[in-house]
Amino acid sequence: MYQNTLEYAQQCDAQDPLKHFRAQFYFPKDDQGNPLIYLCGNSLGLQPKKTSQFIQEELDDWAKLGVEGHTEAKHPWLPYHEFLTQSMANIVGAKPSEVVIMNGLTANLHLMMVSFYQPTAKRNKIIIESDAFPSDKYAVESQIKFHGYDPKESLILWKPKKGEELCRYEDLEAIMNEQGDEVALIMIGTTNYYSGQSFDIKKITQLGHHHGAIVGFDLAHGAGNILPNLHENGPDFAVWCSYKYLNSGPGSLGGVFVHERHANNPNLNRFAGWWGHNKQTRFNMRHEFDVLPGAEGWQLSNPPILSMAAIRASLSIFEEAGMDNLREKAIKLTGYLEFLLDEMKDDRIQVITPRNPEERGSQLSIQVKSANKELHTKLTKAGVVSDWREPDVIRVAPTALYNSFEDVFHFVERLKQVLN
Template sequence: MFQNNLEYAKTQDANDPLASYRKKFHIPKDKTGADLIYLCGNSLGLQPKITSEYIQEVLKDWADLGVEGHTQAKHPWLPYHEFLAENMAKIVGAKPFEVVVMNTLTINLHLMMVSFFKPTTIKFKIVVESDAFPSDKYAVESQLKFHGIDPKEGLILWKPRQGEDLCRFEDLEEIMKNQGDEIALLMIGSTNYYTGQSFPLKKITEIGHKYGCIVGFDLAHGAGNIQPNLHDSGADFAVWCTYKYLNSGPGSLGGCFVHERHAENKELNRFAGWWGHNKKTRFNMRKDFDALPGAEGWQLSNPPILSMAAIRASLDTFAEAGFDNLRKKSEKLTGYLEFLLDEMKNDSINVITPRNPEERGCQLSIQVKNADKTLHTKLSEAGVISDWREPDVIRIAPTPLYNSFIDVYMFSEKLKRILK
């Protein structure tokens, strides 16, 4: 199917219906003005060229209208987050009612656990994958401590087996079988940041609910990469950032999903703020808190519009390209990268990401023998932007919106030369 030559890569790009989207992004360049090979969208997505236009619109309305921009701007600021809901919902497989853009990821994770982690003397434990992103682990441990629970007793790690890199679902089943009556929450990263393994969200949710547990997911490396189908998965909640695959800029706002079955439950504990209050009486300052239904009810403060403008620019680009189309290209592009790595037949590297496209997104994690970070350093010097994750992995992510088959081929050629 695939071929290991430049002409093949050029032909694939020429026949790619999404190839034109590369021109819609700013591609970092080297000192000579040539494009660098940017394969780091799993850490920070590139800037869409329309982003400055969207932000300039807000700046102009602010300059021309001042406070009246809240209601009279081209895209009024008061309901600005609503302009993002439909396109964001398509990306994560949810109803617009179930998603909201607000805060940043770990803040949203804490807000969700305030509402959904309700430990009792019997049912108080939390399950996370053993190599979860550190921020998730810190957040979960601090929530346990907040409730007076020793993390050594309250935290359960879903681990790969000895000598393996990936988590097996049957091992999670065993955990639930043995400790399900004591587990209150399953809090899993949908796509593991280190291995690139994507977990079966619906199966995880079903087994969690079977034992009466709340189930939440961190989509930091999933949103804009895989289709999590959050609504159909039945997950209780999910959180994600937007600056990786969703190209919204460094430190930009995050997203939050709350399943519609919780939409009207005003009895849930929550840390409240005025932007989650009933819109009809929000500006009547002397009303008691009246939570909005749906995910909007978890908002705290009025949102930073400049950040939301950047998110809107990216979401409009996704909507134009079509997420199903992007996913189809992603599978082919990542498959090509996998093929080229296999062709090297070099025992200095090993791909630890699952081979099955349904169990991964666009990231392939290359494990380096003897944790030799100099390989990554040499790649950087050769014009490749990727990232190193301790102890021994180079993460390569050919994202379908702006990466090409030529990018993937040229990366493989540079890696081959360095390995020799």
């Protein structure tokens, strides 16, 4: 199907219905002004060219209107987060009422665990994948300690089998069959940051619910990359950031999904703030807390407009491109990358990400035997922006919105050069 030639890569790009989106992004350049091969959207997405325009509109309204911008700006600041909701819901496969953009990812994870991790003497354990992103592990451990339990007893790690890199569903199933009545929460990163393995949201959710556990997901490496179909697949909650595949800028806001079955549950514990209060009486400061229904009820503070303007810029591109189309291209791009790596026939190279496109996102994790970070440094000098993870893995993420088949071809050619 694929061919190992530059001409073939260029032909694929010529036939790509999404190719025009590439021109809507800024690419970093080398000292000679040549664009770098940017394959690091799994860490920080490129800047859309329209971002500065969207932010400048808010700066102009702030200059002209001052405080009146809350109601009189072109995009009024009071309801600003609502301008992002439908687009974000489309990306994660949710109803608009189930989604809100707010805070940072780990802050949102803590807010979700305040509500959905309710341990008892009998049921207090949390399951995460063994190589979860460190911040998730720190957050989960601290919540366990906060409730007076010991992470050594109450944290269960879902591990790959000895000698393997990937987690197997049957091992999670075995954990639940053995300890399910003690598990309060399953909290998994949908697409693992290290291996690139993407987990079956529906299957894990059904398993957790069957055993009476709450199920949540971290979509940091999934939002804007896979099709999580959160409403249909039914987890209780999910959290994500927006600066990776969603291209909203360094350290930008995160997102939250709360399934609609929890929308009007007044008995859920929560850490409350005034932006989660009834919009009609929010500014009458003497009312008792009157929580908004849906995900909006978990908001704490009025939103940072400049950051949200950058998110709105990126989401407008996603709306135009369509997640189904982006996912289709992502499968082709990673398939082509996998093919070219196989064509190298180099025993030092092993792709640890699953071969099945349904079990991965846009990232392939390339393990290089006996390598150290010096290899990644050479690759960087060769004009490739990728990501190194100890001890021996290069993470490469051809991103459907702005990467090309030619990018993939040239990356592999430069990898060959630095290896030789």
